[in-house]
Amino acid sequence: xxxxxxxxxxxxxxxxxxxxxxxxxxxxxxxxxxxxxxxxxxxxxxxxxxxxxxxxxxxxxxxxxxxxxxxxxxxxxxxxxxxxxxxxx
Numbered sequence: 072x073x074x075x076x077x078x079x080x081x082x083x084x085x086x087x088x089x090x091x092x093x094x095x096x097x098x099x100x101x102x103x104x105x106x107x108x109x110x111x112x113x114x115x116x117x118x119x120x121x122x123x124x125x126x127x128x129x130x131x132x133x134x135x136x137x138x139x140x141x142x143x144x145x146x147x148x149x150x151x152x153x154x155x156x157x158x159x160x
Contacts, residue, residue: 073139077124078145086116087153094160102160109156116149 088110123142136148 073136074128081117081121083151084149087157088117090115090160091156106128106160109160113152113156116152120146120149
């Protein structure tokens with residue numbers, strides 16, 4: 072159950088990142104650079120989230136429950152970063 076929610080969230084963030092990339096192409100130079108910097112930051116965080124998901128996926132549901140709290144905190148940070156980027160751009 073937790074794995075399904077995590078996968079759905081990763082997919083949603085990937086779609087959000089694609090939208091931000093498309094928006095960046097439309098921006099003027101200064102805004103474009105700022106937006107591209109934020110996109111790179113989000114790409115890095117998303118890659119870490121995917122790696123964490125892939126690692127835990129192989130360990131089964133029991134492992135998810137044992138590390139859920141730490142993963143939730145990391146994902147809260149990623150979620151906040153996406154919200155900030157979407158509201159700013």
